[in-house]
Structures are given as C-alpha cells and as structure tokens.
Amino acid sequence: MSGGYKQQPGGGGNETRKDGKRVAGKQSFSPPGSGGSKPEMSPRDLDFIPETVGGKEKQPAGSHIHDRARTGTTVGKRTTLVDANAKVTGQAWYGDDVRLPNAIIGRIVRSPHHYAKVKSVDTSKAEKLPGVLAVATGDDAPNSFGVLPVTKDEHAMAVEKVRHVGDLVACVAAIDEATAREAVSLIEVEYEVLDSIHDMKKGLEDVDEPIHWRGKYHVGTTNVQKRVFQEFGDRSMVENPNASYHGKWKFMGVNHGFTEPHAVVAHWDSNGRLQLYTPQQVPHYAHRALATVLDVPMHQVNVIRTFVGGGFGGKSDPFPHEMCAAILSRKSGRPVRITFDREEVFWVNRGRHPSHIEVQMYADEEARISGFDIDALIDGGGFASFGHVTSYYNGVLATAPYELGSFHYTGARVWTNKPASGAMRGHGAVNTRCAVEVGLDDMSEQLQVDPIDLRLANLLPPHSRTISGFRITSNGMRQALQRVREGSDWDNKFRKLPLGKGIGIGCGFFISGSGLPIHWDPNKFPHATVHIQIDMDGGVTVHTGAADIGQGSTTAVAQVVAEVLALPIEMIHVRSHESDTSPVDLGSYSSRVTFMNANAAIRAALEIKEKILNAAWDALGYHPDTLVLNDRRIYYKHDPAIGMSYLQALHKAQEDKGALIASGAYRSPPMGGVHKGAAAGLAPAYSFSAYVAEVDVDIETGLIKCTDVWAAHDCGKALNPMAVEGQIIGSCHMGLGQVLSEQMVYGRTGHLQNPNLLEYKIPSVHEMPNVTPIIIESCDPEGPFGAKEAGEGPLLPILPAVVNAVYDAIGIRVNDLPLTPDKVWAAIAKKMKLEGIDDPADLPVPRLDFSELQSKLVARAAEHETRDKRRQKSEDTDAYVNGVLFGFDPNVPLEDQVEGWMSSDKPTPEQLAELGLAGTAWLKEEQRNMGGGN
Amino acid sequence: MVGEEHVSMIPAAPSEVWSAEVNGQSQEVLAPSNAILLDVLRDKAGCLGVKRGCDMGTCGCCTVLIDGEPRLSCLTMAQDASGCEITTVEGLADGAHLAPIQQCFADHGGSQCGFCTPGFLITSQALLTKNPNPSDKEIACAIEGNLCRCTGYQQIIESIQAAASIHRGESELANPASDAHPDPHPSGPEEPTMPPGHAR
Secondary structure (H helix, E strand, O other): OOOOOOOOOOOOOOEEEOOOOEOOOOOOOOOOOOOOOHHHHHHHHHHOEEEOOOOOOOOOOOOOOOOHHOOOOOOOOOOOOOOOOHHHHHOOOOHOOOOOOOOOEEEEEEEEOEEEEEEEEEEEEHHHHHHHHHHEEHHHHHOOOOOOOOOOOEEEOOEEEOOOOOOEEEEEEEEEEHHHHHHHHOEEEEEEOOOOOOOHHHOOOOOOOOOOHHHHOOOOOEEEEEEEEEEEEEEEHHOOOOOEEEEEEEOOOOOOOOOHHHHHHHEEEEOOOEEEEEOOHHHHHHHHHHHHOOOHHHHHHHEEEEOOOOOOOOOOOOOOHHHHHHHHHHHOOOEEEEEEOHEEEEEEEEOOOEEEEEEEEEEEOOOEEEEEEEEEEEEEEEOOOOOOHHHHHHHOOOOOOOOEOOEEEEEEEEEEOOOOOOEEEOOOOHHHHHHHHHHHHHHHHHHOOHHHHHHHHOOOOOOEEEOOEEEOOOOHHHHHHHHHHHHOOOOHHOOOOOOOOEEEEEEEEOEEEEOOOOOOOOOOOOEEEEEEEEEOOOEEEEEEOOOOOOHHHHHHHHHHHHHHHOOOHEEEEEEEOOOOOOOOOOOOOOOOHHHHHHHHHHHHHHHHHHHHHHHHHHOOOOOHHHEEOOOOOHHHHEEEEEEEHHHHHHHHHOOOOEEEEEEEEEOOOOOOOOOOOOOOOOOOOEHHHEEEEEEEOOOOOOOEEEEEEEEEEEOOOOOOOHHHHHHHHHHHHHHHHHHHHHOOOOOOOOOEEEEEEEOOOOOOHHHOOEEEEEEEOOOOOOOOOEEEEEEEEOOOHHHHHHHHHHHHOOOOOEEEEOOOHHHHHHHHHHHHHHHHHOOOHHHHOOOOOOOOHHHHHHHHHHHHHHHHHHHHOOOOOOOOOOHOOOHOOOOOOOOHHOOEEEEEEOOHHHOOOOOOHHHHHHOOOOOOHHHOOO | OOOOOOOOOOOOEEHHHHHHHEOOOEEEEHHHHHHEEHHHHHHOOOOOOOOOOOOOOOOOOOOOEEEEHHHHHHHOOHHHHHOOOEEEEHHHHHHOOOHHHHHHHHHHHOOOOOOOOOHHHHHHHHHHHHHHOOOHHHHHHHOOOOOOOOOOOOOHHHHHHHHHHHOOOOOOOOOHHHOHHHHHHHHOOOOOOOOOOOOO
16 A cells, blocks of 8 residues: 555655654554554555545445445455354354253143144143143133234144144143153143145135134135235237246245254243243344233333344244243243254244246247246145245246236145245245246247346346336346356356256346335334444444344444444444344344345444534534544544544543434335235345356266356345355255255155154255355445345245256256156156157257347347446436336336236136136135125 | 053153363263263253254264264263263363364354354364365365254355364464454554644
8 A cells, every 4th residue: 555644744654663663653544444553454445445435446336325434444345253253162142052040941732633623731730740830721822923913823822723733732841851841741632633734735625624714804715825916017918929938836845944943031030021032033023922922011021132043034933932931931930941852943844835836938029028927826834924925925026137028926825734834035036936047948948049148138227117016226137147157157068068967047036125014014113223322432332133143134233333433343342132222123034134224223323423523523623524534533634634533532522421322223215016915025125146057967866966056146235245155155055955955745644754854955065066156246226335135035046047957967857846866867767768768878968059039139138238337327317117128118107008008916807717726716705705704 | 642541751860970071171960870961061061052953963063072083962971971071162262262263163254153163163173183184075074964054064164274274384363353352442543643833
C-alpha cells in the first residue's frame, strides 16, 4: 500500500528508528476501511471499498443503498464464525447440554397405532411408581396450536385421536431415565383402531373418518388439507408446440438428518415464569404456541434458544414435546429435560413431502417456453405444519427464472397416517424444480440445442416481474450459467463423454425471505428488529432474536455492525439466545435471516454512528457530513490529522445519557398481486443458481457416483465468502442425498422401516463429489450491502443436474427419486430389452447435432446479455414484465392486449374435466357449499 | 398390555466405582455396572462436549480417545474403559490455547452447527498423531464414520489438511486475526499529537 494518510504534512510515513520502531508522531495510519491497525490486512482491504467512497471495488449494480455505510472492515472477507471457538472446544451448549440443578427426565408415551381413537388413558400405575414425579395426558393441554395461524391442528398430546405411529399420547417425568422409561410402560391406553391411509392418492378420496376436520372449509369428506389452483398467461400458446415434455415424477420423503436430536429443558422459576431451553430455529413461534397451550401470557414465558445442532427446517415448528416438558415441569415443580432418541426424531419428521409431480412443458418455434403445466400431489402426513405454504411453493417457485407464455398449476396436500411433513431446506421448490429442469433438458434434446443456451435465451432480466407477479430485483442467473459452463468445460463434454460418464445442468430460483410473516400480520409489524447498545467500555452489544443454526447468522450480524461502525469484529458481542432480552425476530426460515436481520442491524448501527458523529461535531466543530468514522477514529475528511478517537467521541456522546442505544427494524416493501395465494412466494429478493454435475454410472450395477460439481450461486453479495461456500457445498451434500440415496421407506403395513441413521442413507465423505463453489455477486439494491440468501437456494439445482447427467451418461431418465442402483439397473435392463441388447456396454449414448435453432438461441442470448447488463446498471429502467419476450408491451396490462391472458385461482367447469392427479381435489365441493359443516 | 402382569423393563444394576483418567485428571465416579461410557462421560464426568447423535454408532458425534485410539463412546461399556486414559474434545486445547486442529476447524469453516465437530476433532487428532502427512483419501477413510450434515465434508478436509501442515511445522496458524487474543487497544491507535503550528 502506498502512502496511506499522512498525519503530518510532508511527513515521510516510512521513517523508522534504528531499533526498527516507527518514529513517534510520524507514523502513517491506515486509510479508511483498512480494518483497524492490522497492517497485513490493508492491501486487500482497499479492494473491498466501493469506488464511491474512495476504494477500488467496482459496484456491479451501480451504487448500492448501503455503499455510504461501507468501510471495508469485515464485509466480504472470509470471517471465522464468532461462535466457532465455543464449538471447537466443546463448550457450545445444545439442547441436551442444559443441566439445571434438580432436573428430572421426561419421556413420552407414543402411539403404536397408525390411526386410532384414544378411549382412555390410565396413568394410575405409573403415578404410583417410586421416582415418578409427574404424569400428563392430553387433558392437561386442550388448546390446539400450529405454526401457521390457519392450520392450528396439533395438540401437546392426543386429545381425541392419534394420527400416526409415534404420535404423542402422554408423558411422564421421573428422577432418572430408567424410571421414566419404566413409567412409560406402565401407562395403559385403550385405543379404538381406525382405518388408516398411507397412500397419498387415497387421500383424495372421501372417507368415513378424515384425519382432521376443517369444518365448513373441509373438502368433501376427503383428507385434502389444502388445494391450490393457479393459472396465468395465454393458454392458447401451448397449442402446436415445437417441443414438449411430459413427465410423471415420484419423490420419496426425506428427513433433515440434523445430527442433534431434539431436546428441551423446561423450568418454571421461583417467580412462576417458564424458562424454556430449546434448540429452535424459530423461537418466536414456539413462544407464541407455548403461551397458547399453557394458557399463560407470552411475557410469562422466556424462550432460551440453545445452540442448534442443525436445523434445515426441521426445528422450525413449535413442537408438542416442548409443551410436554413445560407441563411436566409445572406439575412437578422441577426442571424437566426431554431428549429424543433418533427414532423419535424420525417420528416428528417435518421433512420434505413425498410427492407425485406431473409436469407438461411446451416450447414454441423460436424455442421460447410457451407453457408450464404442473400438478403436484404432496403427502403431508398427520398434521398441517407448514403445508399450506408448501402447497403453493410447489408451483409458484417454478415461475422464474424463465420467461413463460403461460403457467398452470394444480396442487393438493393430503393428510395421511404418517409423521408430518413440513419445511425442509429448499421448502416446496425442490421437487418441482427437479422435474422442470429435467423437462428443459428433454426439450433441448428435441429442439437439438444446447440446454444451457436454451436457458440463456429464455431468462427474465434483472428488475422484472414474473408471470405470477413476483418482483425480481437483482438477478445473477446469466452469470451463474456462464460461469459453470466455463468452469466445467461444458462445451467439450456435453453429449461427448463415453458411455457411463455424463454431465448435466440444473438451475435454481429461491426466495430470500418470505414477504409475508407467518403470523400473517402483513406489513405492519417488522420482520426483524435489532437493538444495539454501547456502554463506556466501547464494546458493542447487539441484541437480536435471529437464530443461528450453524449458518452463521450471528456472525453476519456482527459483521455488518462492525462494518458500519468500522470496528474490529472482536468488539461486537451478539446476544441472541433469550426472548427476554432479544427483540422479536421471526426466526430462521425462508432464508430470511441475512436479508432481514442484517438490514435491521445496519439501520441500528447507522443510528449509533449518527450519535457518535454528532458528539464529534460538538467536540471538533466539523459537520458530521464532513467527518469520517474509521479505524476507531473520527476525523475531518479533508485533513485526517484533525480528529478524535472513537472512545473519546463515544464518551462525549454518553455525557448525561449513559449508554448509547439504538433500535433498527426491517419490514419488506409492499409487493405482489391480489389473487388468492399471491403472497406465497413473494420475497424482497430472489436468489439464483446454476450447477453442472458430472457423474459416473456403473452400467453393470446402476450405481451412480457424482464426481464433480461446479456450483454457481447468486447470493447478491457474500458477506462472509467462507460461510457462503460452506452453504453451497453443504447444500450439494444434502441434495445429493435426496437424489441418490435418502428416502423414508414406509413398508407394506405403513410402518417407517428406517428410522435410524444406519438405514437412512445420508451421504458419507466417500459419496461427496469435488464441489467447486462459485459465488456470483449481483448486488441486490435492497439487501444488506447487497446480500441475498445462500442457505436454501443452492440445494435446488443439484437434483436436476445429477438426473440430467445420468441421461447424458446412459441415455436413460429415471423419474423416481432417489436414483438407487436397483431402480437405475431396472431401467437399464428395460432399455436393453427394448433395444434388443445383451451387453449393457452396447447401450446407445445420446449425442447432439445442433439444429438451426441453436445459432438463433445464441444470438438471442447475446442480445439479452446486453439488455440485462443495462438493466443491472440501471441504464435501462423501463418496465419489464414476463411476456415481453413474446412481443407484449410491458406498460399495458397483459389482460388488455392479449385475448385469453388470464390470472385465475379457480378452475372453470371445462377445466374440471381435464385435471391432473392433484387437480382432482377440485372435483369435490367444500362443506359450506354442500350445506354441511358446522 | 392391559390385564397382563407388568415386567420391569430394565433390571436395576448395582452401582460400582468407575475410575479413569479423563483429560489428564483422574476421575472416580459411582456408576451402574451396565452404564455406557457416553452416559458416564456426559452425566458423571461433566464432559458435555461429547455428543449423543444416534446412540448406535452411526454418526460418530460421541467419538473419544481411549488410550489414544478413537472409539465410539455410545457403543463402549463404561467398565471396558475403566482405568484407561480418555481424551474428549475438552482435553484437546492446551489451557487457553486452541490445538491446531481446533483452530483450523474454526478458521476454515470445518464447523457450522458444531454438533458433529467434537467427534470430527477427536477422529482427526488421532489421525494426525499417527500420520502427520495424510492424503485427502486417507483423511476421508479416517473420518468415514463421522457424519456431518452441514459442511459436505469439503471444508472439514481442508481444515484437517491445514492442521496437518501446522503439525509438520510447514505453516503457522493461518488466521492470526481470529486468535484468542483480542486487540488490547479497543480505542484504536493513540490520538496523534497535533504538530506544532498546525492551524485548525
């Protein structure tokens, strides 16, 4: 680094004494954004400072709203997680590590039946067992709860019925584990067994005893929990397609497989308040549900989030066992700890929905995508959980990144007598995305074009609107595709590799925070609030409710505060464990934490900064606009020698007031359409990703080994590249599990066959490919320093990339995940029989001869690239809505210029005749229209 | 169950004195004779850093060193480890200084949620003691019994390689910025004295 800021006019800055120490009074100090007094950081720090404030970094999206707040202290640097030391020393305290004096052990009595009425529960023998201190049943907690306000269908323990094997019936607390287990075996339950259903298709049929009853909104007497119909665009476009794809897909259910089993400690303290320690992703919803179920005001409950040993969506519902621990503690007057064994984790589940998905896709003569028809039947298991949202996500998250001529979606979620499905990384979007991306691959084969070029020529630009009305801001999809194409040497490999080796592409699109909070109080209450406090010691305490589940959200918050205040990250202390001290944060779901929480943190930090600069104004006499806060020093920007230290300014600011305090909040802007379900999938920003996967398929056994993955993800701005890369590689791991080996297997009798980590096949280190993470930074205009999500979106593309690579390797598509060797081999054998081949080595390998469309697509993609760059830099600010590619005017409502352009949320009578599997749910009337219900 | 005579599930085992050297300290505790080592370490010896992930030897979270060998404590009877030297994650650091393997896991993203980390650290420590120059393949073979759901293993392997190079003396800890020594001068560099005659 040359020069730096000279503190003394004409001073050399490099002069040293004979003993090597710098000459007092003549030392240079680091330029703004140098990251403190650490000389080894200075050269590269300059690269991170935006041009707008004197650094070198070029801003990809023009000026960003947070540019003025940037100092180059920590943002964009590989930052060790602030809680890493606790984790590597064994001091991190997870659920089961909370040890309170006098704690006793709780165990749960679970249903052995799939579906039964609970006639009676006799607890007398258990209560008499020495060492048993409390027993509770459903009668102790009659109030229902659920994570979504419209579907509160869960109870702490069975009130009337049990709905799956493992459903909670009663619970006990005893002085030790052995006594508690003994007491569980002494509880006598009388059941009346009912007819259970396990096949999701049966859930569409009328039955005598539906698993839940929704009153006047119940669909017939079926087990349909939620049905969705959405249609946008011009349906006539799909007639006479140039290419089309029809795929019927089956996806098995998968579990999050986090390593820490659920555990909870409940303690009613001496003031009669409940202290509940739980590894929760969403402590606020647990807080709400606990207050409802226990019939106490929310302020009498303190939810303490322990370290969370992996979440991935599986720890985001309020859970019955949390209520059980609280009830047992209230009864016994002692702290109660409940820790699950692995089998219980699978019974709670909330994993990805088993699904039947049918997609039909069409491309027109110019290889534009004229229509997507998606039909998704998803198996919700015994409870609603997040299912209401999942039902929408299975369709609406397929409306980008491509420009569509029309979009038609029917979805249904049914109850079955299995552990409930719920939210899991990539919530709702994963399975449909896989089907759609494979469909594009298939259509590109028919059109004889390169699938990457087909995608590049059909992308929505930045600052546009999808067919369903989602507002796209920054969009790095194009760069992602280009980078993986380049990185993987795609052009020399695709359709050119020998039999058994293949390469495939897949893309992803995901929300960065849900625009509508799950408590459904739209746009009134902030999504995230952050409090910052600085006392006389100068350390910064940040209070946030954001739940760090290993993704590094606490670190991200510390980073953005350090960045705004230009302090070393060691001076930022984040307190995020307790609802008593943390402002409400909606939790770690929908990939919302970085976007919303860090935005709130930046606002709070800016308020603090203003207070400090105002104090410096008083002391120095220069207006804050001319003052720079950097490197723990505040100085006049035209003469850095004039200034004062951070502590001096801070103490000045604290005169008569004491500690500085500021609060910052974030809520998403008003967005979206007005149709039913318009809020599902709305987000203040969206992430984009493209992966190329390379596989080896053993043609003798059907065993697939994924060898390499090039994974490009547009996260807007990587606040912490190390954490983003960790998320990308981790997503590959989890997605590979779903596409190659993981499945929850329900046997002939409906019992879960593999509720353990031996038979539930999570990829080990040997199954992992070599992943090359590629971070794309599209710099979102509303994200914190331009950042968007990186936690869930990176999972989506790996599934279709692998399936497409398998086709490239052996010319066979298997639409039944996971692609276990038995299925793949069966498909190989079938194809051999069909083609009359005896040796699998003679299998034909797909090859590609470009049609004349290819050059058209390349030209169109090049044109679009210019268009996208102009829009990204805000040189072109014209409106762009889905449909412009088809020649429509974005400034006139499409309904007015295209006959037949529609937006509908109910099928017409004619459409009822031609519905897909899930769509048949619309053939039934709701009770209120049948004169039934209550 | 109704109407049948109840048979106690777990016969009470007599308690015995269990003693071992845990992380360099000799420990003597009273534990049932059929106790599992994992339970004794967590509930009696205070080593809560040893994690319970599956209770059947499939996840590796509970790995500890018994006389220098990595062992699954959930599949080990406490009595079988009686009198042995046991090292858990709490025993890796030297006072306030993290062991290289710990520092490298922190600095290279080898730990995300951190629940599997103690098991990985113990397994890698055992590997590096025996083989200070492991190939990626050898590392993979060493940690194949440990399950991580967050990292996809890649950054774990990088962490172990980084620690190996420190063990071999080829490199120092990569990230002194995050060393456990916070900046002694939180107020920043000393306020420079105004040069004489400098006009404000």
